[in-house]
Amino acid sequence: MDAYDKQLEEEIPDFEEHAPGKHGAFDISATVSSVKIHGWKQVSGILAVAIVILGGLELLIRLFHVPEFVFPAPSATFKALVTSFPNNYPHFLITLGELVAGYVVGASIGLVLAAVLTQVPYLEKVITPYILLLICTPTLALVPLLMLKLGFNIWPRIIAVSLASGPMVMINSVTGFRRTDLAKIALAKSYGATTFQIFRKIRFPLALPMIIVGLLVGGIFGLITAVGSDMVGGKMGLGNKISYYSSLARMAHFFAIIILVAIIGISIWILFSRVGKKWASWTE
Amino acid sequence: MDDVIDVQKVSKVYASERGPVHAIDRFSMKVREGDFVAIVGPSGCGKTTLLWGLTGLHPFNGGRAYILGEEVNKPRKEVGIIFQQSNLLPWRNIYQNVSFPLEIMKENVAEHEERIKELLDGVELTGFENHFPRELSGGMQQRVSIVRALSYDPKILLMDEPFGALDAYTRDEMDTLLLGIWKKTQKTIAFVTHRIEEAVYLANKVYVMTPRPGTNSAVFDIDLPRPRPEGITMEQKYFEIVAEIKRRIVKDVEKQKEEGVYQSQAYSTVT
Numbered sequence: 001m002d003a004y005d006k007q008l009e010e011e012i013p014d015f016e017e018h019a020p021g022k023h024g025a026f027d028i029s030a031t032v033s034s035v036k037i038h039g040w041k042q043v044s045g046i047l048a049v050a051i052v053i054l055g056g057l058e059l060l061i062r063l064f065h066v067p068e069f070v071f072p073a074p075s076a077t078f079k080a081l082v083t084s085f086p087n088n089y090p091h092f093l094i095t096l097g098e099l100v101a102g103y104v105v106g107a108s109i110g111l112v113l114a115a116v117l118t119q120v121p122y123l124e125k126v127i128t129p130y131i132l133l134l135i136c137t138p139t140l141a142l143v144p145l146l147m148l149k150l151g152f153n154i155w156p157r158i159i160a161v162s163l164a165s166g167p168m169v170m171i172n173s174v175t176g177f178r179r180t181d182l183a184k185i186a187l188a189k190s191y192g193a194t195t196f197q198i199f200r201k202i203r204f205p206l207a208l209p210m211i212i213v214g215l216l217v218g219g220i221f222g223l224i225t226a227v228g229s230d231m232v233g234g235k236m237g238l239g240n241k242i243s244y245y246s247s248l249a250r251m252a253h254f255f256a257i258i259i260l261v262a263i264i265g266i267s268i269w270i271l272f273s274r275v276g277k278k279w280a281s282w283t284e
Numbered sequence: 285m286d287d288v289i290d291v292q293k294v295s296k297v298y299a300s301e302r303g304p305v306h307a308i309d310r311f312s313m314k315v316r317e318g319d320f321v322a323i324v325g326p327s328g329c330g331k332t333t334l335l336w337g338l339t340g341l342h343p344f345n346g347g348r349a350y351i352l353g354e355e356v357n358k359p360r361k362e363v364g365i366i367f368q369q370s371n372l373l374p375w376r377n378i379y380q381n382v383s384f385p386l387e388i389m390k391e392n393v394a395e396h397e398e399r400i401k402e403l404l405d406g407v408e409l410t411g412f413e414n415h416f417p418r419e420l421s422g423g424m425q426q427r428v429s430i431v432r433a434l435s436y437d438p439k440i441l442l443m444d445e446p447f448g449a450l451d452a453y454t455r456d457e458m459d460t461l462l463l464g465i466w467k468k469t470q471k472t473i474a475f476v477t478h479r480i481e482e483a484v485y486l487a488n489k490v491y492v493m494t495p496r497p498g499t500n501s502a503v504f505d506i507d508l509p510r511p512r513p514e515g516i517t518m519e520q521k522y523f524e525i526v527a528e529i530k531r532r533i534v535k536d537v538e539k540q541k542e543e544g545v546y547q548s549q550a551y552s553t554v555t
């Protein structure tokens with residue numbers, strides 16, 4: 001017998017329409033509908049702004065002979081991006097690997113924990129403060145300690161990424177799973193649905209918009225942590241290259257790395273806004 | 285055994301912060317196979333509680349209720365429920381919504397496709413299979429929920445003010461539509477409403493409940509021709525029956541007030 005049997009015994013659900021995904025800490029619509037780019041007019045507008053900014057920057061830097069260590073010209077940055085790519089590529093892969101490995105572990109644990117904990121209100125109340133603690137403490141701060149124990153290899157970074165992304169996924173998914181709609185659960189129960197069917201066909205789809213938000217935010221937090229951990233120690237990863245070039249004041253190369261990091265971040269955003277559009281567009 | 289629904293002195297007491305609330309007190313009712321019974325009563329008298337008790341999701345705490353001769357203690361496949369709000373799943377299209385019960389019952393939905401299409405056609409929703417609930421009007425959504433309840437062909441339909449949220453015009457249309465479905469499918473229907481006019485138009489028999497706690501007040505056999513002729517709701521005989529039931533309800537309230545037991549419906553948050 002599950003919790004909803006008990007709840008249904010005590011109260012008749014109201015049928016007020018809940019709008020899942022509309023009232024959490026994060027709003028799914030931000031990821032699925034905020035930027036809709038279509039039509040050559042918009043695309044050319046966006047490109048025009050980029051050209052104006054980059055062109056203006058280039059012009060100013062050349063006009064006033066700004067040295068590279070103060071600010072690199074866009075052309076110099078672009079050149080560095082291309083020429084140093086063979087050099088940076090392995091580091092790109094390492095950071096990406098840290099991110100993906102840590103994220104897959106952290107996000108899965110976060111998701112499963114959220115699904116299980118919301119079934120047991122007592123456990124949820126006991127565990128949530130610790131999850132909040134993990135969210136509020138930058139896990140980056142733990143990396144030096146982890147490196148002391150595990151060495152300057154990839155493992156402390158993977159752990160840091162999963163500690164950063166997991167709680168983000170979890171806390172948002174919990175918000176989603178908690179948004180149970182008793183009327184819809186009653187509906188499924190009236191057809192004799194099992195606990196698992198209710199989870200799969202009602203509670204999970206209801207939670208999905210918030211889960212997707214959690215996955216997106218968790219991905220971005222994971223990326224920040226991966227790059228940050230690279231900076232702490234060792235001789236690899238994009239973060240490491242960032243500190244390296246900035247210490248030499250080779251700002252064109254520095255910005256080239258920033259662009260690589262941004263590419264990963266933007267890809268995460270595009271991925272989840274696609275997923276959101278496909279699976280959570282009903283909240284719009 | 286032709287009493288498809290047999291309610292014997294059921295009671296329900298809610299534990300609330302302000303102390304126990306007696307919603308229903310020893311209410312009894314019998315519904316025969318193929319019958320259309322309406323249950324009316326003032327707001328807060330326990331009509332919704334009664335119907336939910338019959339679904340098996342929200343058990344009574346006194347008395348017994350039988351459906352098809354078996355005591356009600358869990359939801360059953362022979363019972364379809366339709367409530368005031370259509371309660372459709374917003375992430376499923378109309379076809380997926382109406383086949384939802386079959387899916388839960390692990391039926392092969394494809395085998396029922398033709399029947400579902402027919403049912404949708406019966407409520408004039410052909411062509412809306414791939415639409416999503418938010419694209420439909422309230423009346424259309426409620427028709428979807430009727431088809432959903434019929435999709436697994438239950439013998440009994442329990443309805444709690446199914447058209448209460450609709451505008452007057454749509455409501456009358458839905459009443460006529462429901463009578464058509466009833467005639468065609470020969471379901472047994474228990475229909476809760478607080479609109480006496482609707483009860484008299486639809487039902488063969490009207491159970492009147494007293495104000496809270498809901499007990500049996502009276503039962504009226506509605507002696508109007510079937511199928512209901514056009515314009516029946518303008519006729520003297522119809523008005524007389526409606527007036528008689530209304531008088532009865534007013535009298536029940538007066539009586540409770542005289543005895544000083546009438547409770548204002550301050551608790552009545554559930555509809």
Ligand SMILES: Nc1ncnc2c1ncn2[C@@H]1O[C@H](COP(=O)(O)OP(=O)(O)OP(=O)(O)O)[C@@H](O)[C@H]1O
Nearest residue numbers: 298300307327328329330331332333551552554555
């Ligand atoms: N969970 C609950 N806790 C406490 N009291 C409740 C609860 N649910 C219902 N009640 C009370 O029980 C009584 C019967 O409620 P119910 O919803 O069955 O009435 P109803 O006849 O359907 O009313 P309406 O005509 O307004 O729909 C009401 O007074 C209501 O306030």
Ligand SMILES: [Mg+2]
Nearest residue numbers: 331332554555
């Ligand atoms: Mg009610």
